[in-house]
Amino acid sequence: MTKTPDKINLAHSTVLLVDDQPTSLDLLSSIVQGFGVREQLKCHAAKDAVELLQRRAVDLILVDCAMPEMDGYDFVRWLRREAAEPARFTPVIMILGHAAHARVARGRDCGASYIVAKPLTPSVLLRRIAWLGAHSRDFVEVESYVGPDRRVRNYGPPPGEEGRRQTDLSGDLGEAVEANMDQDTIDMMLKPMKVNL
Amino acid sequence: MTAAPEPPRIRKVRTSLQRQMARPGGITIDEAVERAEQGLESHRDRIMGILQAQVDLLNSLCRRRPPKADSKIYALASALVDLAGFLEIPPFYTAAYSLCEATHQMTAAKTWSWPAVEVHAHALTLILANDCNGGEAIDHLLAGLHAVVQRGAPAG
Numbered sequence: 001m002t003k004t005p006d007k008i009n010l011a012h013s014t015v016l017l018v019d020d021q022p023t024s025l026d027l028l029s030s031i032v033q034g035f036g037v038r039e040q041l042k043c044h045a046a047k048d049a050v051e052l053l054q055r056r057a058v059d060l061i062l063v064d065c066a067m068p069e070m071d072g073y074d075f076v077r078w079l080r081r082e083a084a085e086p087a088r089f090t091p092v093i094m095i096l097g098h099a100a101h102a103r104v105a106r107g108r109d110c111g112a113s114y115i116v117a118k119p120l121t122p123s124v125l126l127r128r129i130a131w132l133g134a135h136s137r138d139f140v141e142v143e144s145y146v147g148p149d150r151r152v153r154n155y156g157p158p159p160g161e162e163g164r165r166q167t168d169l170s171g172d173l174g175e176a177v178e179a180n181m182d183q184d185t186i187d188m189m190l191k192p193m194k195v196n197l
Numbered sequence: 198m199t200a201a202p203e204p205p206r207i208r209k210v211r212t213s214l215q216r217q218m219a220r221p222g223g224i225t226i227d228e229a230v231e232r233a234e235q236g237l238e239s240h241r242d243r244i245m246g247i248l249q250a251q252v253d254l255l256n257s258l259c260r261r262r263p264p265k266a267d268s269k270i271y272a273l274a275s276a277l278v279d280l281a282g283f284l285e286i287p288p289f290y291t292a293a294y295s296l297c298e299a300t301h302q303m304t305a306a307k308t309w310s311w312p313a314v315e316v317h318a319h320a321l322t323l324i325l326a327n328d329c330n331g332g333e334a335i336d337h338l339l340a341g342l343h344a345v346v347q348r349g350a351p352a353g
Contacts, residue, residue, distance in 0.1 A: 009223030013214060021276070023247060027240055027283040034233030036224050059214040066275065089210045097279045098297035118282025119290055122233035126226060133218035141206040149207075 008130055014039040014057075018049045018075065019064040019095075028062060028095075031122050035129070046070035050078060053087050060129065061092045065107060073110040080111035080146040089139055091132040091148075095120060111147025113137070237283055244280055248289070249325055251277055255318045262311050270314055271300040277321070286329035288339060292320045295342040302349060313345050 015037050019025040025042055032040050041058065043049040047070050049063070061079075065072035076092050094112040096103055107115040114128045137148040224232075255273055258266060277293035296317040303309050320338050327335065 007223040007225050008229055009218050009220055011222060012217040012220055021279060023244070024279050024283070027237060027244070027280075030236035030240060031233040031283075034231075034236045035229045036232070057213065059212070059217055064279075086210075086213065089212055091212055091214050097282060098275050098294060098301070118278060119285075119287075120282050121285075122230045122237070126229055126233070130226065132212075133214055136209065136211065136215070139208045139210045141208075143202060 008035065008126065008133070010035050010037045010129070012038055013059040014041065016041045016043065016049060016052065016058040016061045017063075018043045018046055018061065018067075018072070020044055020067040021064070024064065031120075031125060032062070034122065035126060046072065046075035049075060053079065053083055053090075057087055058090060060132070061090055062125075063092060063094055063112075065094055065096050065103065072112075073106055076107075076110045076112050076147075088146075093125070093128055093132075108150055109145065111145070113148050241284060244284060245325075245329075248277060248280060252318065252321045252325060255314075256322065259311065259315045259318050267300060267304045267309060271297065271304065274300055274317075288327075288331050288335045289321065289324045289329045291339050292317060292324055292342055295339070295346055296321070298346045299342075302346065306349065308349070316345060317342060 015032050017025055017028050017032065017040060019028060022044065025044065029040055029042060041052065043052060046063070046067055049061075050070070063072045063075055067075075070078075072094055076094065079090065079092065080088055082088075091113040092111070094107045094110075094115045096107065096115060096117045104115055104117070113132055116124060116128060140147065140149050251273060255270070258270065258273075263269075274293055274296040278290065278297055281290040281293050296314070299313050299317065303313065320342055323338065324335060
């Protein structure tokens with residue numbers, strides 16, 4: 001794994017912003033503009049975003065979870081299951097306002113790459129974007145879930161980054177704490193043995 | 198006999214975002230954050246005006262106490278959280294979030310309490326009047342709201 005870089009280059013990227021609240025959309029747009037994004041596209045409804053993604057590709061999507069008609073969760077589920085490739089692999093950051101625990105889990109299970117709860121600071125948002133740009137996650141497709149591997153917690157935060165949870169593991173491999181096993185010992189462990197039951 | 202479930206398909210994917218961000222150039226993280234914060238700051242007065250108008254609407258609903266207002270109050274509280282969540286105004290954000298929690302709980306438990314809403318509306322008004330600054334009095338106010346949510350609002 002590579003360390004999250006100190007610089008960020010969004011000068012070639014197109015970002016899609018989806019939020020039904022015009023003021024929130026303006027604020028999000030201001031943040032993204034500050035990050036140096038080349039092009040931003042705005043949709044006031046998830047249905048408009050669906051239509052847009054059927055016509056053209058984007059590099060990153062920021063979507064609010066709470067919207068009338070089609071909400072953020074349904075939008076991401078559509079993207080992961082029904083959109084054509086490579087659009088369905090597009091990283092998605094879902095933004096939550098009042099984030100009950102169940103909503104965070106719902107966001108993770110619909111296929112969002114990251115869920116960011118408000119208050120939304122540019123620093124937190126940019127860090128998530130930097131992670132998405134620097135680190136790969138497998139894309140998982142099973143009947144009950146389609147999206148980036150949700151077991152990201154098992155890998156811990158990227159090297160050099162501090163996690164936010166007490167249970168976060170480190171992504172770095174430390175020095176060996178004891179001597180390597182010799183080959184005979186390993187062979188013995190793998191060798192089928194007869195047992196008396 | 199039921200068909201065996203399809204095995205999981207796991208793919209290594211390199212996204213277009215990764216390709217674009219790997220290109221040479223860019224700006225430092227600190228510079229990008231600073232620019233974004235400046236951009237947000239330019240909206241501050243407008244946002245504070247909107248928050249004030251929404252708190253006025255909340256106070257007006259508290260005075261009128263219309264029936265079946267739970268979804269309206271939750272939508273209003275949620276809108277306050279949405280906007281306040283972009284600015285560095287922790288006391289206001291905490292109070293608005295607390296109103297969301299209280300409304301959510303009361304709706305789920307079917308125990309609507311206007312006094313619980315009123316105490317939040319009052320706190321939000323005071324915080325706005327104090328320019329969203331913190332302090333001991335504001336801390337007490339927020340602790341009071343927390344207690345209201347923790348014990349579950351009585352019907353009324």
